[in-house]
Amino acid sequence: MTHSELREKALKRKKVKLEYDALEPEFSLLRELLKARQKAGLSQADIAELMGTKAPAITRLESSLTNGKHSPSIATLKKYAEALGCHLQIKLVRNN
Incomplete structure (x- = not known):
């Protein structure tokens, strides 16, 4: 079983999906950090x-x-953002 198949199977379980979705802000931030670091070539x-x-x-x-x-x-x-020549921006987004 591949990682993608395992993930898909696990996310069909309601509790797993809820926990996974709850981590989205962290995953999103990590993607931003890694993307910025890669773009900077660091x-x-x-x-x-x-x-x-x-x-x-x-x-x-x-x-x-x-x-x-x-x-x-x-x-x-x-500090991480500044090391990349960026600034940190935090905002609140109203739930629908």
Whole structure:
């Protein structure tokens, strides 16, 4: 069974789908971080140097968004964005 097949099968279960959907903000943020880092042509080590930290800290930051064990602080996300030559923008979006 491929990963896609397993995911599709798992998401047919209501509880799994609810939990998966609840993680969408984290997945969305991670996609944005990775896309921006890739566009800048920087590695995790490059970002770490620009932020004044070590590469494993960046690995933990990026993986924390997928494992739900830790939410990075706004200050950390701001430093990450600044290392990419970006700024952090946070907004509230009204539910439909």
